[in-house]
Amino acid sequence: MRPFHLAFPVDNLDKTREFYTTILGCKEGRSSDSWIDFDLYGHQIVAHLVDELGTVQTNPVDGDNVPASHFGVILEMNDWNELAKRLTESGIKFIIEPHIRFKGEPGEQATMFFLDPCGNALEFKSFSRDDMIFAK
Numbered sequence: 001m002r003p004f005h006l007a008f009p010v011d012n013l014d015k016t017r018e019f020y021t022t023i024l025g026c027k028e029g030r031s032s033d034s035w036i037d038f039d040l041y042g043h044q045i046v047a048h049l050v051d052e053l054g055t056v057q058t059n060p061v062d063g064d065n066v067p068a069s070h071f072g073v074i075l076e077m078n079d080w081n082e083l084a085k086r087l088t089e090s091g092i093k094f095i096i097e098p099h100i101r102f103k104g105e106p107g108e109q110a111t112m113f114f115l116d117p118c119g120n121a122l123e124f125k126s127f128s129r130d131d132m133i134f135a136k
Contacts, residue, residue: 003043009050015117016047041073067121080126106135
C-alpha cells in the first residue's frame, strides 16, 4: 500500500509543529512560512496556514457525536493502545474517549478522537482483524 497525502488548515504553525512532533511523535519534513510536512505513520500530512478556520460539524455514530471532518490512521492494536496511553498521560482532552465501537458486530473497532491545537479532529482506530475494516 502506498502512503496517502492529506493537507489540512491550521492557524498557528508553532503550536501545530509542537503537537504533531511532541504529542503524536511525527517526524517533520519540509516546511516554509506557510506550511509544514509531517510523517504520520508513513503518510504525508501537510499543515497549511490559513487566516480563518471553519466550524466542526458532527454526525451520530454508535452513540458518539463524530466530527464529520476528521483524519487519522488505522493502527495495529498494540500501537493503538500505546498511543491511547501516551495521549492520556500527556493530558490530551479527548472529544471521544478511547473505547470499542460496534461491539460484537462486523466492523468492531477501537477508536478515539481528539483535536489538534487548531481544532482539526483526529481519529485513530484499530481492528482485531484487517478484514473487518470494510465489513458490512
